[in-house]
Amino acid sequence: MMQHLVVFPIVVPLVAGILLLYRREGLVRFKRAVSVVATLMLLAVSMALVGRASSGEILYYALGDWQPPFGIVLVLDRLSALMLLLTSVLALGAVVFACAGDDEKGSNFHGLFQWQLLGINGAFLTGDLFNLFVFFEVLLLASYALLLHGGGKARIQSGVYYVVMNLAGSSLFLIAAGILYGALGTLNMADMALRVAELPADRQGLVTAGGLILLVVFGLKSAILPLYFWLPRAYAAAPAPVAALFAIMTKVGIYAILRVYLLIFGDAAGPLAALEQAWVWWLGLATLAASAVGILSSRDLRMLIAYLVLLSVGTLLVSAGMRSEVSASALLYYLVHTTLITGGLFLLAEMIGVQRGKAGTRLVKARPLVQGKALALLFFIGAIAVVGVPPLSGAIGKALVLAAADSTQRLWLWPTLLLASLASMIALSRAGSTLFWRSAHGNPSGTRLPALQWFGVIWLLSAAPLLVVFAHPVSVYTQATAEQLANPERLTETLLSPSRGQL
Template sequence: MGLLDHLIILPVLIPFFVAVILLFPRFSASLPLQRAVTLSANLLLLLVALSLLLTIRQQGVQVYALGNWSAPFGIVLVADAFSALMVCLSAVLGLAVTLYACAGEDKTGVFFHPLIMFQLMGINGAFLTGDAFNLFVFFEVLLIASYSLMIHGGGKQRVQANIHYVFLNLIGSSLFLFALGTLYGTLGTLNFADMADKIPQLGANELLLTKSGALLLLAVFGLKAAMLPLHFWLPKAYSTTSTPVAALFAIMTKVGIYSIWRVHGVMFGDQAGELANIALPWLWPIAILTIVIGAIAVLASKSLRVLCSNLVIVSVGTLLVSICLNSQQATSAGIYYLVHSTIACAAMFLLAGLIQQQRGKAEDRFVSARAMPQAAKLGFIFVLLAIALIGMPPLSGFIGKALILQSVYSSSHMLWVWPAILVSGLISLVALSRAGSSLFWRSNGEKNSSALQAHPAQFLALAILVSLLPVMVIFGGAVTEYAELAAEQLNSGLSLQQLHEVSQR
């Protein structure tokens, strides 16, 4: 077997082994060495992710059976177009975040770089696993790493936010185990493909228990995704942690959204017999209310990082709408918007960090302060990101929202979806306009010459993310075509027989 035969497992193994190596005394004692190793690992991870994208594009879905034990008895990793795209997205974020941190943010904690690697390992594993129990395992890996990353650099506010974050996620993990135990008791398996085969065949006595397990999973994934009413932890957590960590956490809610799509959109989707689409009656009002509450919170935000955190909640609601629409066109539009919103929010968090370090005690709060030494550069980037987050042309946010609106056109749900998305965009326009005028125009005095200017590595990290927004427009045809392929593979799912056929290619 060649290296390409093990391509699927590399996004999990690379960050794992690099994290372990970075814990050795020789590496942990040398910050420049840690930076070099982590950046090299992120570049390698990005190359692997791109190779996986191309392989799936050419050969279709890929399956990897660990230890050569076939499903449903062995552990399998499954890479389709959607999961490979998410792995690629996490690799891009990992590279940008590491570059930004190398400007000095990583000096405030000894284990920053190994924790970033463990975080990426958990995220990639969650995207690639073909088994519900291993989804739980990878959730715990990324959560344990996030607990430490959230308090990176210390501080009272970070510790308080972390206590709430840890407490809620421990409850979520307990519910996750209860849900898995319930589903295993009724189905006798936790392999996604095997579960999808057995759910339509359930007897009347097993339906209620299985439904309970499925709805418990919805609550768990909803907590991870920060959907209403489980969203209240996010603004405090994301706005108080360090800048590179907040940017990486932009993909954390998408792990929850991805899991809802994978479990409730496929296994409990149209082919699930009497349990078909059991989550939709719950998700519809939650999706609309998440957008509404997120938009109100955006308008009430008093700092740029809190505003961006609330924009993450709005994006979660918009993605839930795509799931609720339950069509291939809506799924394709949602996948495009997911990539856009993750990149745009992560970039805005990085920009907020630069603004914070140049405004002194005012930080990124919407109050008057001395002018920033690099106000022109930062202001230009702010305008680009604001346009993208609002959903105005010509950047990718406009295309993402337009595709979602088009997918619901002439549907009875149009009366709910269009006003929610368009009004939330208008509110975001008002809030970001106010933020821009407060941060860049309301200055009291000369430039703050003593402020710490942005490091070239920080600008490079920001440039990587910002440049992807127009790229998604320039190559919009190819991106949307890939999103359609991802939606097609996701909606079709895999039966156990198909899983075996794919693994034997």
């Protein structure tokens, strides 16, 4: 069984999705049980895979026993194992929260949720560029339907824009893959890295064009400026459990940038080395600045959190643009923190909106909440964590990112990131005052919230103190992951030497 463990993150949600989509209506308890059990299985498998990857060994699974570079391979290293674990932790909080009633507002929620996980996990595991495109399409198809779950004008409007933008991105992905295949003769990423290192001068222009088109695609997925306009409206309009799961979606784009450009366009790529660096660095800074403006202008809690996701994207992109082992380690720590905290904040916003009744999540004065003290405490924890105020994990994550910059990069990064963080603090302070303090007079309104929703929020927001308590082992793992990324020849040797690393 252990030799097939690496394929389980794909097989489990695939089988669960088929079971859940077999009947559209009814069997609510059965569907909830299958979905939660499947997600718990993913969590257990991901923990086992992290244990396997933590030794530093790179493993691969050749589907149909077709060896690379000709067959389809799934690759397990420290980075992919970390992303699988992060996805399963986030998904568990979101799916349990949905079982409190959000899943009944439309059909096929749990089946689509599992297939979304299938696409996300496949993107993190694949070692082939074309299959990265395939898994992108799987997760996007599921996300289209999940975004519209429950209906409504706002979701339809944002959904149309979301679909159009991602269809354009998919077309560009195919064009880029075709260009790179024509120039290199392969789409296995390890094999591509070797061929780029030996590329004749007359083909460098084609490969450069293909690589930059890919950067546009990954920039669209990660919501880099000026390709971020789809994100705030889509995330703000999505159902709360879907928006929480979407917190990992932009990280798929970040992961693709790390995987493709550190491997294929690494230091051994000659004239094409660090092809993406300048673009990612400067556009990441611009994304940070734009997100700060959006945060200050937000008049709805959901929209505010969506712009906080965008701020985290900018922080991750500038970390990737620094292109060093230290910055990659800081990126990974901050990525874990921001994904779980923003996911928890989306769930918390739904709970606050439900208790406020007609006012919803709009930042206007309303009646006090029935469970206002508990909700205010969770909001306070989430706010100081996402802003980066000590003693929670956000402070460690941002400090690591700031410390990773060299003397030249600090001139740009420090004022931009610190001012964006200040904007976040101002906006969240204003939001908290409006939601809890200015609404402290009058009779409490709303109904008491179900226990499953409380579990989902606490499960995700507990990452803020836990990432501080376990900061040392997490940092050790991220540092080892950054070192592994900085030495891609170990991956190419494993995949292209069939006697080594196969599961």
